[in-house]
Amino acid sequence: MFEIDPLFKPVLVGTVLGFLWFLEARHPMFRLKGRRLKHDASNIALGVMNAVLAGLLFASLILAVTSWAVDHQVGLLNYLHFDPIVEMVIGLLIFDCWQYCWHRINHRVEFFWRFHAVHHSDAAMDASSAVRFHTVEIVYSSIIRLLVLPLIGLSIEHLLIYELMLLPVILFHHSNIAVPAAWDKVLRVLIVTPRIHWVHHSHIKEETDSNYSSLLSVWDRLFGSFRLREEPQNIRLGLGDTFDKTAWDSLPSMLQQPFNNSLYKKSSSK
Numbered sequence: 001m002f003e004i005d006p007l008f009k010p011v012l013v014g015t016v017l018g019f020l021w022f023l024e025a026r027h028p029m030f031r032l033k034g035r036r037l038k039h040d041a042s043n044i045a046l047g048v049m050n051a052v053l054a055g056l057l058f059a060s061l062i063l064a065v066t067s068w069a070v071d072h073q074v075g076l077l078n079y080l081h082f083d084p085i086v087e088m089v090i091g092l093l094i095f096d097c098w099q100y101c102w103h104r105i106n107h108r109v110e111f112f113w114r115f116h117a118v119h120h121s122d123a124a125m126d127a128s129s130a131v132r133f134h135t136v137e138i139v140y141s142s143i144i145r146l147l148v149l150p151l152i153g154l155s156i157e158h159l160l161i162y163e164l165m166l167l168p169v170i171l172f173h174h175s176n177i178a179v180p181a182a183w184d185k186v187l188r189v190l191i192v193t194p195r196i197h198w199v200h201h202s203h204i205k206e207e208t209d210s211n212y213s214s215l216l217s218v219w220d221r222l223f224g225s226f227r228l229r230e231e232p233q234n235i236r237l238g239l240g241d242t243f244d245k246t247a248w249d250s251l252p253s254m255l256q257q258p259f260n261n262s263l264y265k266k267s268s269s270k
Helices: 008-026 036-071 084-108 110-120 127-131 135-152 156-174 181-187 194-200 218-222 251-259 261-266
Strands: none
Touching: 008 036, 008 127, 008 156, 036 127, 036 135, 036 156, 036 251, 084 110, 084 135, 084 156, 084 218, 110 135, 110 251, 110 261, 127 156, 156 194, 181 194
């Protein structure tokens, strides 16, 4: 087992985020209103807080359950006898499909949606929105992951490789960059691109309830939830008037949002 530098994720996220932040300033798709620095600082503050909490609570547990699964030959991958690379590819495909399913569940189950809506209520979505998740969502998602990883039989190395691929793609497809349509068309054959994910962040319910994939774009096509807009620049981001009236660039309001019953009673999105 190789050593995992605990700084690898924050360094990767920070580097990619900085690069995308520069491109967003030079070639934005949406001319967003509001103070960009304040908006991004609040999103990043929430992301950092969640990363620290998840590291303290779950890093050792994830290492323990993945090591236990390997040591005790538990999980699907440990029943296969293929080449290790083939087994890894199978495991990562299954895990990415699980990510799709879990995302879809978060839109369907009202309790989960309350917390996931914090991510969607950002009416000025950019790369920093990729780390904007409510802390409660991070906690229950991490608990569920502790159960899923040994069922698949993923090792900690497999999970590391997956996150090395996933994190840049998530930051990229949340970004406010006017990627040329031809480039996006080529990229979305394999991965989720901005033109796919902007639709998912539309204020229109039918569009919000589509394009759930995280890394590979195949799952939405396979399960019939794929949508595109011919003119994505006309998409209105966020969850509509009720949510847009909240202080979306405020860290305290993001943390309080799921507990504001009036938002969910009035919202036409859910």
